[in-house]
Amino acid sequence: MTIITKISAQKRPGRYNIFLDNQYAFSLSEKTIANFVLLKGKELTDNDIEKIQKFDTDAKASELATKFLSYEPRTVYEVLQYLKKHDVSDDSAALAVEELKNLGYLDDQQYIKLFIRNDLQVGTDGPTNLNRKLVQKGVDPDLIQNALEEVDEEEFIQVGFRLVKSLTNKAGRLSEREIQNKMKIKLINHGFSSSLSNNVVASFDLSLDSNEQMEALKKQGIKAYKKFRNFDEREKYFKIKKYLFTHGFSSDEIDAFLNGEVIDLDELSEY
Structure with missing residues (x-):
């Protein structure tokens, strides 16, 4: 049997030093002291001390977890x-988690819904990226899949629209087909499936008027000429043709450029 001979506050708020039989024994939280009504002169058995320290350890875990959750929602x-x-x-961590679950502060299913909803409102991730990020946060894959299936495809189309909308500004610099391809690549890199990417692209009116398409052909043609100008004539025209084809221009458009119908080929040397 030992006796509490002194309780003194630490510099850290909410923590107290406990002295037993005039010697420092351990520190406890204010919550622990209140729970066990610890006062100077109180007698403690070894069993009492074990229970007190166990309670304090669990309380510390709960306090740490609560503070961690105060910054933003977390998964278990x-x-x-x-x-x-x-x-x-x-053991203490499991008790802390269980306590927070019971209080409604820790809920993986709710976390998943909030995570997905945030992306639908302001994010740029498709279903695959959302699934990957949530798996990395340790949540049940089945819960993720169920939550994603509840999202209407139109909502993800809006996310994709937001992601690639800026590419429409390239009209007149890139061909219609290349803009579409860049959109699809960007969408797939952000976790959109091929079919969903196609639906996002289809939501744009990307039909370039003849002037915009010709302007894009001119810009890309000049760029190709500058890139391959030092090759012999036959090789140069072959490489220009291949370059323009990979940038989404049709054979007729490429022939028009190489025939000097878009820009006088004699003027290319000025660029």
Whole structure:
């Protein structure tokens, strides 16, 4: 049997030093002291001390987890990893997580819905990227899949529209087909499926008028000429033709450029 002979506040708010039989024994939180009504002169058995320290350890884990959650929503996995970094035991971490779940502060299913909803409102990720990011946060893949299936395709089309809208500004510099291809590549890189990417692209009116298409052909043709100008005549025209074809221009458009119908070929040397 030991006796609490002194309780003193630490510099850290909410923590107190406990002295047993005139010697420092351990520190406790204000919550622990209040829970066990610890006062100077109180007698403690070894069993009492064990219970008090266990309670304090669990309370510390709960406090750490709550503080971590105060900055932004987290998943169960993220909270457990955070507590592990702070050397909290698995048992105490599990108790903290369970407590937060019961209080409604920790809910993976709700987290998934919020994560997806945020992307639909202001983000640029397609379903595949959302799934990957959520899996990295340690949530159940089945919960992710169920939540994604609840999203109407039109909502993801709006996300994709927002992602690639700026590419429409390239009209007159790139061919219609190349703008479409760049859109699809960007969409797929952001986690949109091929079919969903096609639907996003289809939501744009990308039909360039003849002047815009010819202007794009002129710009790309000049760029190709400058790139291959040092090749012999036959090789140069072959490479220009290949370059323009890979940039989305039709055979007729390419022939028109090489025949000098878009710009006088004699003027190309000025560029």
